[in-house]
Amino acid sequence: MIRHILISVFGAAALSCLAQGVGLSGTVTNKANGQKLQGVTVALAKTGLSDTTDSLGAYRLGSATGILSYRSGGLGAVSLDLRDRILWIHSGADASMRIAFFDLRGTLVARVFQGRMGQGTHAVTLPPGLPAADMLLLRLDGEGLRAVYKYIPSALSGGALIAMDRDGDGAASRSAAVPGAAKSASSGTVAAVADTLRVRRSGYKTVELPLDSYTGVHDIAMEPEGTGCVAGTLCWDFEEGRIPDGWTVYRTEFTGTLLVDGSKPHKGAFALHAKDLLGGKEGNQGGPKRTLKYALPAGFGPVLWGRVYVYTSPARPVSHAGLFNARYPRPGSASTAVNTLDWYEFATYQQTYMGVWHPPEPPGFPEWVLQSDKQLVLDDWACLEWEFDGANGTDPEAADPRVWVDGLELSWPTKFTFSDPAGAAKPKLEKAKDFTFLETGVYLYQGLSLATNWWIDDLAVGSRRIGCN
Numbered sequence: 001m002i003r004h005i006l007i008s009v010f011g012a013a014a015l016s017c018l019a020q021g022v023g024l025s026g027t028v029t030n031k032a033n034g035q036k037l038q039g040v041t042v043a044l045a046k047t048g049l050s051d052t053t054d055s056l057g058a059y060r061l062g063s064a065t066g067i068l069s070y071r072s073g074g075l076g077a078v079s080l081d082l083r084d085r086i087l088w089i090h091s092g093a094d095a096s097m098r099i100a101f102f103d104l105r106g107t108l109v110a111r112v113f114q115g116r117m118g119q120g121t122h123a124v125t126l127p128p129g130l131p132a133a134d135m136l137l138l139r140l141d142g143e144g145l146r147a148v149y150k151y152i153p154s155a156l157s158g159g160a161l162i163a164m165d166r167d168g169d170g171a172a173s174r175s176a177a178v179p180g181a182a183k184s185a186s187s188g189t190v191a192a193v194a195d196t197l198r199v200r201r202s203g204y205k206t207v208e209l210p211l212d213s214y215t216g217v218h219d220i221a222m223e224p225e226g227t228g229c230v231a232g233t234l235c236w237d238f239e240e241g242r243i244p245d246g247w248t249v250y251r252t253e254f255t256g257t258l259l260v261d262g263s264k265p266h267k268g269a270f271a272l273h274a275k276d277l278l279g280g281k282e283g284n285q286g287g288p289k290r291t292l293k294y295a296l297p298a299g300f301g302p303v304l305w306g307r308v309y310v311y312t313s314p315a316r317p318v319s320h321a322g323l324f325n326a327r328y329p330r331p332g333s334a335s336t337a338v339n340t341l342d343w344y345e346f347a348t349y350q351q352t353y354m355g356v357w358h359p360p361e362p363p364g365f366p367e368w369v370l371q372s373d374k375q376l377v378l379d380d381w382a383c384l385e386w387e388f389d390g391a392n393g394t395d396p397e398a399a400d401p402r403v404w405v406d407g408l409e410l411s412w413p414t415k416f417t418f419s420d421p422a423g424a425a426k427p428k429l430e431k432a433k434d435f436t437f438l439e440t441g442v443y444l445y446q447g448l449s450l451a452t453n454w455w456i457d458d459l460a461v462g463s464r465r466i467g468c469n
């Protein structure tokens with residue numbers, strides 16, 4: 001089955017030129033705190049060549065295998081690039097071509113494309129059922145020209161291409177290149193490159209860096225999107241050196257202390273410190289809780305964005321460890337008593353991050369639980385953000401909670417309804433008019449047998465995204 005999608009069409013001018021090698025690399029960091037940013041898309045605007053930064057914030061364009069560009073009378077400039085099981089074909093001319101996989105003995109394994117391909121950039125999904133372990137040859141034939149690539153399968157990246165022979169003459173091909181650079185064939189001089197490095201990630205302002213060369217190192221600092229602590233946002237940096245005004249003690253169960261101290265500030269000299277929480281047994285209901293509560297001003301509205309920096313040490317708890325929640329009256333109710341309020345929660349559970357919607361507590365269930373597969377950040381600061389959208393437009397129910405960790409939104413591979421006894425139907429997520437109540441600190445619903453510390457700093461809530469700035 002062949003899937004063929006037209007993505008974009010190059011300008012003809014770019015393709016009338018010969019190719020030039022690309023070797024661009026660098027790291028991407030958060031301008032606000034210098035942190036390396038993973039999952040940033042770094043792309044060349046003209047060629048579509050792109051990479052995604054790794055856990056060290058690094059990107060690399062062009063030195064990856066699989067990029068080969070060549071010219072022929074019929075085909076114009078052509079390059080192939082394989083990313084995440086998508087074969088990108090940059091074709092310089094409207095031309096007939098045939099692309100297929102062969103085994104090392106030259107037997108056809110799978111056809112990828114056969115027919116006329118228009119000038120431009122095309123994305124072709126690799127055929128399913130390619131052998132997962134065996135190296136194959138990917139061969140492109142068109143207009144009297146043959147290019148051969150080694151295809152090395154990889155579960156991680158969807159495989160790699162290594163250009164080996166662009167004309168079928170048995171000699172290894174040399175150039176790793178993409179079209180776009182201006183080089184005069186007659187004089188052999190290289191003119192200036194005019195392309196743009198486009199750097200994008202959710203939660204950050206897009207960076208566009210003009211390039212005059214396809215080689216070089218470019219380190220990029222991205223500015224977080226979001227309002228920061230502007231007027232209308234409630235922000236607590238704990239720099240009073242004590243529990244801030246408006247917050248009062250709420251839950252105190254088992255062992256531990258909740259105080260503002262200078263042992264580990266995120267910024268400034270102080271942070272909120274849930275110190276040496278301990279008590280109960282993992283797997284059993286009941287655990288240490290040390291929290292504060294806060295009454296929001298009237299008319300806060302039905303959408304609550306939040307941001308907080310949290311540092312957890314020395315181990316990731318297995319038990320449900322709540323870090324923040326926001327509550328609102330049920331539809332038609334005027335009561336602001338805590339035990340009458342619906343609520344959204346941001347927590348960790350089984351050492352990963354979790355978002356929950358609850359009916360009033362007690363009992364607080366049947367609750368709708370969304371669990372990520374992202375391990376909670378240990379022995380380091382993490383910027384945690386959430387959106388609790390109790391309005392959710394015209395939908396009859398409030399929205400599922402959304403959560404970001406260091407600017408990357410979490411997905412929820414595990415979703416379930418918790419109740420005790422088990423078996424309750426999913427609760428209706430009742431819509432909100434105004435959030436009225438906040439709770440922060442740390443509260444465990446099951447035991448914690450290792451004394452654990454959390455530091456909480458730069459907490460903020462508002463009706464728009466605040467960001468990590």
Ligand SMILES: [Ca+2]
Pocket residue numbers: 237238239265266267268269270271457458
């Ligand atoms: Ca602080």
